[in-house]
Each structure stands twice: as structure tokens, then as C-alpha cells.
Amino acid sequence: MRENREGEKRYVKTILFNARAGSIFVNLHPFTKFILFLLLSIAVIIAMTKHYPDLMFSLFVMLAVIGFLVESGTIKYIVKSYLSLIILALVVLLIWWLVFNQVGTHTILSFSIGGYVFRITRESLYIGLAKVFGYGAMAFLTLLILMTTRDVDIVNAFNQIGLPFRQTFFLSLVFRSLNIMAEDLESIRHAQFARGGRSGKKNPFSRAKEFISLSVPLTALMIKRAFEMGQALEARGFSKAGKLSSPVVSKSIGVLDYSLVMISVILLYISLTMNLTLIFGGMQWLTLL
């Protein structure tokens, strides 16, 4: 096992990459994360769809989520893997909004393409930015939850609420099979590279053919593994299992969970009843443009 320091495990493997062991979101119960996800998404959607979209609220949620990403040590994976994609998507979203939603009267910029006049107004920019921050908050929140949740926590959580063992174990097996498949795929890709299969400039057809050729070893391996996993399961007496003991370690819902749910409820209430941008005079800042 790879360790950062001797005898101490600082990171835990999650559904996506790794997260710092002991960080706030890693310690949360999966159900809490699910509730947070629902509450915050609803709050952001409400804030975005108001007559005067609450830009500051969306920005606040997005920054808070980024803060949790930093705290959980997952921000580096986002920077390496998704940041450029997310920024690109949000910029495209903003441009799309500005071009196709010609609202407002205070024109900042106008241009004409093929006789059509496009205007960017103070109002359309404001709404566009509010949407960008809102969608950004939801994208980062989704990643935060995926990057700080361990598959075993999900399985244990279902066990906790009394779902039958066979069903929860099936879910666990699905996760495990995907994990094995990912590891096998990594080795197969390496093998393909070693045989010159992934190098040089090739046309899309050749690339597609290469991708398809991965399926030969992958399928053969998965059939073999499925058979062996079945044998291994039976070797532990799975088909004869009676009443099972409960999982040895499972997360309990604690003060941290309640506190964060409470904060989310407050945020939902704020989004329903207030507009932070209007309260703090955010609209006036736009007049500076």
C-alpha cells in the first residue's frame, strides 16, 4: 500500500480519486451528503430563477463548496482533471446566455453578425453571471460529494437503514467489479501501449479500432473474474447465510451532520425569502460597467 508517511494513512480512496482522511466531508454520513446535495441544489436553483437572480447567493455557495474541496484535499484533482473543462463549460454557458437572451436596456456592448444585431446589456450580464455561479456551485458540489464519499460508506449506510444484506452486498459487488475492471483496463491499456497500439498519429477510425480491441481482453477477463468471484463468494458460505451480524464499522449521524443540514436549511430559507444581491446592493455594482 502506498503511504504518505510511515504508519499513517492521510488519504482515503473515494469514488473519484482520494480525499484527506478526517476532513469534514469525508466524515459526513452519506445520507447527510445526499440531503445537503438536495437542499443546496434547490436553494441555488431558486436563487438562480428569481426575477432578480441572486448572484451573491450563488457565488457564496460556490465559494463555500470550493472551500470544502480545499479542506478535503480534493481541489488538486479538480485542478488537474476537471477545472479547465468546468471553466470552459461555464464560459460557453455565459456566452450562450448573453447571445441568445437579449434582455435589458443598458447596453454595454453591441455588434452585428450577418445583419443581426447582438447586444450585451447590464441585465443580461448580471443574469448570465448568476447562472454561471449557480451551475458552477452545483457542479463543484457534485464533485465534492463524489470525491469525498467512499463506496463502502454507501453500502454500510444502506445496511444501516435495514436494506437486506443480499441487496447491499450486490451493490458492493458492483462497485468492486467496476474497481477490478478499472484496474484490468489500466493494465490492458499499458499492454496495448507496449505493443505500439496507442502511439503515433492515427486517424479517428484507427483510434476507434484500437478502442474496440481493448474489449477482447477485457471481456475475457471479466467472464473469468465473474466465475472466480462467484466461487470466492460461495467459499465464504454466502448462499447459506442466515441472519448476519451488522457491519463492524459504520458511520453514525453526529453533531457535524446535524449542523451542516441546519446550515443548508437556513440557506434554503434565505434563498426562498431573501435576495442577498439586492440586500447588499450588488445590482449597483453593475452600474459601474
Place this chain on the structure above:
Amino acid sequence: MADTVIDIRDVFWQYPNVSERSGGFKIENLNLKIYRNEFFGITGATGSGKSTICQLIAGLIPHQIKVPQDQLDKHFRGEVYVLGELVSGLRKEGNSYVLIGKGSMAPEVGLVMQDPESQFLTMSALSEITLGLQIMGLPRDEIMKRVKEALSMVSLDDLYPILDKIHPSELSGGQKQRLVIASFIAMRPRILILDEPTSDLDSAGKMEIIEAISNLKEKGDITVILVEHDPEILKRFADRVAVLSEGRIVAVDSPESIFSNPDLRKYVEVSELEGIIQDDEEFLKKIDIDAARSYRPTRKEEYAGEMAIEVKELHYQYPDGAKALNGIDLEIKKGEFVALIGQNGSGKSTFSKVLSGYLTGWRGEVRIFGEDISKKKVRERIPAIVGYVFQNPDHQIFNRRVDTEIEYGLRNIGVRDDEIKKRVEETLARVGLLRKRDEDPLFLSRGEKRRLALASVIAMRPGVLIVDEPTTGQDYRMSREIMDILMELNREGSTIIVITHDMRLVAEYCRRVIVMKRGRIIFDGKPEVLFEKEELLRESSLLAPREVQLSKRLKQTGVMQDILLSAREWLEFLKFENEKKRYVLLSFQAMKKHSKNLSREIMSKAGKPDAIVYIERGGMVIGRLMSDYLGVKDLYGIRASYYTDEGMPSTHVTVGDISLNIKVNNYILLVDDISDTGKTIEAVIEKLKKYTENIKVCTIAYKPHSVVKPDFYSYIVDNDTWVVFEYEEEETRRAFEKRNNEIGLKFIEETFGK
């Protein structure tokens, strides 16, 4: 007779055709009884039916295999009883048969299979080990107690505090194997079946786990069945061993009888030494000490070729911050055969991924045949330069025909069609798969798949070939086949790097070993040097193979100059000892002549010595002669020998006392009859250094392997020649009689008469 816990009666088993393992009966007419608290070994070639027997005992076969009801009796016959219960059997109902019996015997029977990947069923190390215990319905406290106990037995205690945080993909193959074994030990089965469960472990780890299981057997009521190729393990732990061949038991006996029976050689994995050495102690006593002292194995040492791989300050860090490579510096020349070893997680795989161009994002400098592989264009060409053969051939079979599988890589690197055709023919012939060229690789046997995987890479003619665990999970014969192909490629100029846990392979084939630990190289040198570093071996969980351990004892007692690394080198030595020894007589007249000539040379080149010191007793005569010819009155004798006063070989040369009552102005002349190994002369020089640093050595004869080359000598004799001095006739005769050296005695008789 002890209680029978397993009783297999007249069992036949054939896999259904939908499975890749189709064909005839996998098990034929199997009758076997295993007794309570026995440690029972099963061995035999790959594919001989060992795993099938394990699954029959565990109740997985035939219950877990879908067999058409109307053809049940065509696939399974006989009865399997385990712990007094019928596990599998057939009952006739009307015109057809029904399968009866308990089926899966868990938790009373635990079955640990070879591949840990497919047996690791959950998403955390803790849930993996508790799964079986949860199924048993044990209370939490009992589960945790057993978890701790089982982890300790497989030496994973350090993981206990963080067990629930460990994801399966964070564990190495060896750790997974240990954890799976622990998960079955925790269930405290009455019968524990281990089907080659330690293939991914290093040699010391393997021994450690089987020892722990053996201790478990000693302490409690458990019967252990171990499927294993390694005769050393079976001889050490098993009470009885069954030998399987093509689904039949060919012998069941004590391991000693099995491995010493020449008729069973074709079925079991035995080194060539096995038939010669029954008992290590007895064998060592019979070694001809003089022959051992003068023998030096012939090994290829120099690699004058160009630089194949240059690595400077290589670092690699995983995204989670874990450092996999921590400043590797390395140079490998063309034509070297290198072993890359180290514990699981030491960085071997990461390093080899860098060398094969697959891994990017590292820091440092890596050059393959002078080309910097950090450049994208160079990296794209790497598959044609560096070949990589994977441990599991299933990972690298991309086509549905054997010949197209070879063509695949060649086409990717742009080889011309006519050349492809030629290389496919050549390579298939080389690995013995020419007749299978039209077949589907997925249906080849395991050994054939392994050879195909190797063939598909060597057809690309890479200058460097990296082979991951070439012998894991294969029987001795299959391993040999692969290694012989690699040796042949090496002789043709390929640079070979093998990543391995198999120390026998390292000792036998590799002239250079690189040991890695925590991303660093902690040893880089010859295997014989590595095997002498006890501390390093312990630290790296390495265990020298039996061949090496035997010769190490001889070297440590001063009998042998070099460690013998393999059965082949032992056989060469024994042949040397028995047949190739040559004898020459040095008569007294000849010695006088040599002494006279040497004295002239000494006077002309070095002048008159202040004193002559001779080594007793061989140097006495020559010492006296030199004293006369040189006119040196100060003559001293000193005792120096490998032997104790009782005539036993000792670890060091014992040097007697000497007191020189002279003032040395010029030099001391140290005299002996022959510089054989040179060790005694070396020891005496050390002793004389308290008088002067100016010591010159003179001997009549000199053997090239001597650690001291005399300043003056008359002639060189071959290393394997025994020089018999005329004045030592009686002494030599007695030595030969003591050692039953018939050839030596014959020489003495012919030379001096009876």
C-alpha cells in the same frame, strides 16, 4: 489410524463445454483420504487438476457449475465426503441422476484461491476480513478479536488501526493475498485449503505465511491442504504429498519419498540437485574440501556494450502525494540480464512503467539507447525499443487468432507486410506455437498463452525486454521454457530486465540484481554479493534458494571461495570434483631448479631480503632452499591454515605467532610452495605488516584464481589442477584416502608406486 476428514471415492469430473476448460475428464478415478490435523500437499504440473480437487473438497464443484441435468452423470461421478458429510454425490431417480450432498462447506472448509484480485469481494480491507464472520453471525467483539488475531498471523498487524480506510486498489498483490488468507483464518475453518495462495508474495513472506498456518495446525484442530510447486516448502511443512498428472493421482507419500523418487521427476518440480542431495548435512560432509577450495564457477561478468538505459534522479509522485520513486540513479548496458526485485509496493512496477514509456509526469532524466524518453516523439517510438511482457497474459491478448496476435504489434510499429510474415513464422517457431497459429488465443492453455504473450513482444525485436514475474503461477517446466527463451534472446544481444519474487530465477539467470525499497535502489550488484548481505536480505524479505544456502555455508567455513548460485553450478562443481581434477607432480629436483632460478630473479629485481618467512609446512622446503641460494640467514616459519588443530575447516585462516628479531631495511621475502587460493598468504602478509609494509611474495607455482599474485613465481597451473609435491607424498596419500578420492589415489600409485 487417525480420523478421515476427507474421503474422495471414485470421482470423475469434466467441465461443461461452454467453459474454456473443456475437453476430457479433468479428474479421473480420484480416490483420496486425508486425515484429521494433517498438513497435506498437492503438487503437479500446471493444468494437472490440483485446483479442481480443491473445489471438489470445498463443495463448489459440481454444485456451482451449471451442468445440464440430463448429462449430469457424464460430467460427474463418485462421492466426496468431508468431515463425515456427503458433499457431492449422484442419486439415480428414474432414468436420470440428481446431484445430492451439502455443497459448499463454508465455514468448516476455507478455500483460498490463487488470484487474490477475484477473491477480494468488498470495498474495504476491514469489510473483506469481516465478511465471512458476518455471514457466520458472530458478535462484534468476537469479530474484532478474530480480525486482529488473523492479521497478526499474516503479518499485517500494522494495517489494523487503518483497516477500515483501506480500499482494495491501495493494496499490492501480496497484501491482497495475505488479507484473503487472513479472512479465511479468521473464520477458523476445520479444513483450510490453500490453492497456491502465495504466488504474489516474496520468498520470505511466502515461508512466513505457510509457517504461520503450520503453527495454527500445531495449536488447534485444523487440517491444511496446500497446493504448491515448491518442493522446499512441501518438504518442510507437509506430512504427505499427492502428485497429480492429467487429472490422476500418480503417487501419495511423504515429501521426502516423493521428491527423491526418480520415477516421479517428470511430474513434480525438482531441481537437478534434488536427486543428488537427500540430506544437506550429509552432503556437505562429503564435499572434497580441496576441490571446493580451488573451484571457481565460470560466469559472464563483463558487458562492454553500449549503454541501454540511463536513469538520473528519477522521481515520481502519485496524485495523492505518495512518493513511488525517490531519486533513482541507474545505468544498464546492452546485453545485461538484470533482476529487479523488492517487496510489494517498493516501486518496481512504477519504475518499469516509466522505462516502458507508459507513465509520464515523472521528474529526472531517462534515456533509452541515448534517447531522452521525456520527449513525446521518442516515447511514441518506445514500443519498438522496449518490450513489456505482463505477468497475466490475459491482459495482452487483443486478437482472436494466434498469428494475428503476433502481427498486431508489428503492424502498429509499421513493419512491412513481407517482414511481418517472416517474423510471425520465426517467432511462433521459436516459442513452439507454429502448429497453433490458427487457434483462438483465449482457448490456449496457460503455458501457451504465456509463450504467446512473450512471442508477441519479442517479434517486435525490442532492444530492451522487461518481463514481469515470468515464473509466477507456473510449474518448473513452464518457467524453464520461458527463461530459456529469455536467455537465448540475451545471448543474441537483448537487454533483459525481469521483475520477480523468484529468488531461484535471480540466482540462476541474472548476473545483476537491483533491489528496490520505498522507491529507492538499496542494492545494485551481483547476486552472489546480495546473498551474502544477511541484513539486506532480512530487510527486503528475501530468502536465498537452497542451492545458495548450501554453498554459503561452505564459503562461511572457508571451504569455498565463491557462492554457487544454481543447481547448474553445483552440478558443474560436482563434476569438477569427481571427474575433471588434474594432478601434476612437482619433484624435489624440479623444486631445486625453480628455487635457483627464482633466487637469481629476486636478486636482480629486488635485491637481498632482510629475512625469509615461509608458511608451514608447504613452504618449508622451498624456504630453506631459497635461504641457501639467497644467503639469508634469518629464516622464520609461520603456521597458517584453513584448518583447526582438529583438522576441521574453519571460517578464517588461523595464523600462528611469529617474532622477528631483525630490523627491516629492505624487505621481507614471504615464501610458500604454491599460491592456490592465496588466502593463507594474504593472512600472513597482514600479520607481517607490523614489522614492515615491504613484503614480497615468492612461490613456485601460482593459480590464476588466487587472491594474491606473487611478486615472483616460476609457473602458472590451472585452477583445477592439484599439485602434488614429491616430499608430501605420504601426506597427500592420506588426504586422498580420507576423502575416498579414487582418482587422486590412482595418481599417487602410478607416480610413486604402492
